[in-house]
Amino acid sequence: MQSLGEAARAVLLTADPHDKRRAARALARSWRRGALAQRCDGTMPDQPAWPAEPALLPPNQMPRRRKGGSERGRIAMLHALAHIEFVAIDLAVDLVGRFGDRFPRGFVDDWIAVAADEAMHFALLDRRLRTLGSHYGALPAHAGLWEAAAATADDPLARLAIVPMVLEARGLDVTPATVARFRAQGDEASAKILDRIYTDEIRHVSAGTVWFNWMCDELGFAPAPTWQTLVKSRFRGALKPPFNDSARRDAGLTQEYYAVIAS
Structure with missing residues (x-):
């Protein structure tokens, strides 16, 4: 049986945003049906795999978002939020893969569910960006998350x-x-x-x-x-x-x- 650590590591090393969100949801399904052993025996990467876009900038180099009600400003805000949710997938999965065997099963249940939520949030925001004529990766994003x-x-x-x-x-x-x-x-x-x-x-x-x-x-x-x-x-x-x-x-x-x- 595949271990929880191995499955978590696979999600973290998936770079494409949509493949990563699908992998996180698949991880949650595998855990719920008992297909993963609660064994965190793999080494989690220091840095997850991420796509070439968006370009990641230090906070002090991020473009200022314009105030007001323009569609451009709303797209910039939604893009920033999509990036937060994308990184949040890895934050939740890393928490499980790195520390899951130090806690009861309920801890893993909770944080696997969080990872699945973050994947769903990312999908909703990216879909909304596409409706507005943009997509995740079209703008630079915060490098420090x-x-x-x-x-x-x-x-x-x-x-x-x-x-x-x-x-x-x-x-x-x-x-x-x-x-x-x-x-x-x-x-x-x-x-x-x-x-x-x-x-x-x-x-x-x-x-x-x-x-x-x-x-x-x-x-x-x-x-x-x-x-x-x-x-x-x-x-x-x-x-x-x-x-x-x-x-x-x-x-x-x-x-x-x-x-x-x-x-």
Whole structure:
């Protein structure tokens, strides 16, 4: 029987975006039907395989997105979000393949489901871009989204603290305003996609918080102070308000974690 680690590695080493999303969904189906052993015996790559396009630029070289309601501006926003979802496929799969045998089966169930969600989100956004006359890869994208994975490759507790509980939680803060902008511009189709992603991301942040707390309990650590220490030592950015406190609370990420270290 193929191992979970081998299957995860295969997804990570798939470069074509559409092949990768299909591979992630196939991984989820294989896991659900019991075709994979919960054995993470393969070495995960330091860097996943990605396509030649989009061109990846440092944050300070990314073109500024124009404000206003132009179709060009909406395409740029949707492209940026599609790139986030594309990288999120690899983030979820790497979490499973790298750390899955350190947790109960429920951890793998949750994060395989997250990977499948991210693949679906990417497909929805790319389909919307094509409807608007563009596609994923047509514009440059942010080069730094994998940095958090590289900085936490040695520690599942740090990975959970940074990726779902900081980066995905930030999506909860900013997505409602983005949805409102698309609706104000008359783009209900895009707004509905982002609403779906927002709902799913609450569950993703919840999975991160639940398993972070589980591992803290196993190790005898207090969750909130441990999270604060890891964020200060492993996250290069700053936690900046405003926060969507209600959505974070729904995900189990209460102010006890982030309020005392927010800038």
